[in-house]
Structure formats: C-alpha cells, structure tokens
Amino acid sequence: MTIDASMRDALLGAVPSLRAFAISLSGNVDRADDLVQETLVRALSHIDSFQPGTNLNAWLFTILRNLFHSEYRKRRREVEDADGVYAARLSTQPEQGARLDLEDFKTALARLPPDQREVLLLVGASGFSYEEAAEICQCAVGTIKSRVNRARTRLAQLLAVESVDDLGPDDQTRAALQATG
Amino acid sequence: MAQKRAREVAEDVVPGHVPPAPPRLDRNAQARLGEQLRAMYDDLLQQPIPDRFIDLLKDLDDIEKGKSTGKGTTG
Known part of the structure; x- marks a missing residue:
C-alpha cells in the first residue's frame, strides 16, 4: 500500500487527537510532540501492516501508546518519578x-496510576469504545472496564466530587463518560 | 505488582467474579467528571497542528510525487 493523498490527509487529521492523548498521557508538550512525530514515522514506515478499512486512529494510538510505555519504562529506570x-x-x-x-x-x-489515566483518556475523552480501547492497550475488555471504574472513583476522591442533587441527571454526559460505543 | 496482575486476570477470566470494586459513583458525579475531562481535552484538540507534522507529511507527498513522475506512467 502506498501513501496516497487521502492517507496523508487521514494521518494529518489524526494529529490533533494523537497530540491531545500524548500530552495528557505524558504531561509534557515537547515529549508529546516527539511521541507523535515518532508515531507518524513508524506508521509511515510500517504502513503495509495497516489493514485498509480498519480504524486508522486506533492503529495510530496503539503505536503511540507502545512508544510511550517503552520510553516510560526506560525513563523509570533512570529517574524515579x-x-x-x-x-x-x-x-x-x-x-x-x-x-x-x-x-x-x-x-x-x-x-492517577498511568494504566487508569490512559483508559480514561481513551474511553472518556478520545471516544474509543471499550473494545477499541482493549485493542489499543492489548488487554481484555473487562480489564478496560474495571480500570475505567477505578479511574473514575479515584478521580472523584481526588477532587472530592460530591453528588449535587439540583444538577439533575444528565444522561448524555454520563453516557459520554461511560462511552460505550 | 504481581498481586495486581493476578487480580486483573481474575476479573477477566473468572465468570461471575465480582472485583473488589470501588463503590459506583452516582450519575451526577460521573457527569461532572466527564464534563471536566472533555473540557480539558477540547482545549488540547483545538490547538493548531505544529508545522513539524505538516512538514513531515508534506515532504512525504513530494517524495511520492517524485516517484510517480519517475515511473513515467502512461495514461
């Protein structure tokens, strides 16, 4: 498969989502941009392993996540966070x-622990389904679900979010946070 | 670490296994977290694409064009 104009546009179109994920994941814009750059370079050089018709964004997120984790493990050995x-x-x-x-x-x-942060970003913010998130993180759907649950609870504890009755239920946003797709 | 893995495996594999789950958040709390998460993300999504990525893909485009010209396709 060659990289035609539509593939190039699709890659460029994926950059804002990849950056948002990378920045939120790493907490560092420069590092995030390096991750995105490396993701695009890898994607281009391995474009043959992308199956046309499948979710390009999910494929790119998988690459970015793998790069982030291999780098994270390396850094972790160097400097304790x-x-x-x-x-x-x-x-x-x-x-x-x-x-x-x-x-x-x-x-x-x-x-949040990194594994919880990443699933919350994938499911709650990037709009991936639990199934897609499981594919990206190379783990079971059940693992994604339980991580999302733990992430939400932990966040609520950290923010001391309490129930506010007068807000009324908001099914749409609730559904979006739960983001079953 | 190993303990944590074992727990996650149990959650995935054992039918009917109920993880020692945290209490469920009520829907208002969930909604507020969702709003904040998306507000944070939307800010990031709206940032302009840095030139380095545009250049990276543009260079590629030039290379591809060069290639197809080189092939001398008839049409």
Whole structure:
C-alpha cells in the first residue's frame, strides 16, 4: 500500500487527537510532540501492516501508546518519578479564574496510576469504545472496564466530587463518560 | 505488582467474579467528571497542528510525487 493523498490527509487529521492523548498521557508538550512525530514515522514506515478499512486512529494510538510505555519504562529506570512532577508540568499553562477547576482536574488526572489515566483518556475523552480501547492497550475488555471504574472513583476522591442533587441527571454526559460505543 | 496482575486476570477470566470494586459513583458525579475531562481535552484538540507534522507529511507527498513522475506512467 502506498501513501496516497487521502492517507496523508487521514494521518494529518489524526494529529490533533494523537497530540491531545500524548500530552495528557505524558504531561509534557515537547515529549508529546516527539511521541507523535515518532508515531507518524513508524506508521509511515510500517504502513503495509495497516489493514485498509480498519480504524486508522486506533492503529495510530496503539503505536503511540507502545512508544510511550517503552520510553516510560526506560525513563523509570533512570529517574524515579517524583510525586507531583507530572502534575506540575501539566499545570504550567497560564491560569485564569475560570480555569481553576480545570487545573484541579488536570492535577487529579496526573495523580492517577498511568494504566487508569490512559483508559480514561481513551474511553472518556478520545471516544474509543471499550473494545477499541482493549485493542489499543492489548488487554481484555473487562480489564478496560474495571480500570475505567477505578479511574473514575479515584478521580472523584481526588477532587472530592460530591453528588449535587439540583444538577439533575444528565444522561448524555454520563453516557459520554461511560462511552460505550 | 504481581498481586495486581493476578487480580486483573481474575476479573477477566473468572465468570461471575465480582472485583473488589470501588463503590459506583452516582450519575451526577460521573457527569461532572466527564464534563471536566472533555473540557480539558477540547482545549488540547483545538490547538493548531505544529508545522513539524505538516512538514513531515508534506515532504512525504513530494517524495511520492517524485516517484510517480519517475515511473513515467502512461495514461
């Protein structure tokens, strides 16, 4: 399979999602962009192993995730992750009053165990189904579901989210967070 | 670590196994977390694509064009 204009456009079109995932995963924009770059290079050089008609984004996310984890394991041996370093990186963007909630959220997200953070990003934010997330993470669907559950509960603990009765149920957003697809 | 793996395997493999799951969040709490997660993500999605990626794929395009010209396809 050659890389025609439509494939090139599809790859370019996937960049914003890949970056959002990589930035949220690594907490570092420069590192995230390196990950995206390496993902595109690998994808281009292994384009023959992509099966046309299957989900290109899922394929690209799988590559990016694998790169992230192999790099993470390497770094981990070099430097022990100091608690809060990731959170600090994520919070370096300028704060505005209205963004405070979001900053709290980013900090809490950063404190999730990596396996929980990544499934929440895949299912709750990137719009992948549990099945696609399982494929990307190369694990069972049940594992994804339980990680998502743990991630949500842990986040709620970190943010001390309480039930607010007067908000009323919002099935649409609830469904989106649960994101069965 | 090994313990954690064993637990996850049990969740996946054993039929009817109920994981020592955290209590379910009520729907409002879930909705609020979902909103915040997507708000954070939308900010990131709306960032412009850095030039390095556009250049990377553009270079490729040029190479492909060069190749097909080189082949001298008749049409």
